[in-house]
Amino acid sequence: MWKEGSxxxxxxxxxxxxxxxxxxxxxxxxxxxxxxxxxxxxGKIIANYDRGWDIEPVDEDAEIALAILLLEHN
Numbered sequence: 001m002w003k004e005g006s007x008x009x010x011x012x013x014x015x016x017x018x019x020x021x022x023x024x025x026x027x028x029x030x031x032x033x034x035x036x037x038x039x040x041x042x043g044k045i046i047a048n049y050d051r052g053w054d055i056e057p058v059d060e061d062a063e064i065a066l067a068i069l070l071l072e073h074n
Contacts, residue, residue: 007068009061015040016065020073027051032074039065 001021007014019036021028028035029049039047039062046062048055057063 007065009064012041012061014065018069018073034073
């Protein structure tokens with residue numbers, strides 16, 4: 001299932017798209033339920049995961065947004 005939304009981290013608004021499943025998988029982040037994820041700030045991709053990292057989180061705000069999404073969806 002695809003989910004879309006926004007997270008405010010410090011002064012950044014980070015838009016996200018995640019595809020998560022009911023069960024974890026070897027293809028998910030940390031073998032979890034999220035198999036695809038994109039984070040964008042000001043139209044620029046700051047993290048992208050598609051069954052593997054294409055773009056790892058570029059800074060602390062991206063890492064915080066990722067941690068929040070992992071808690072919610074993994």
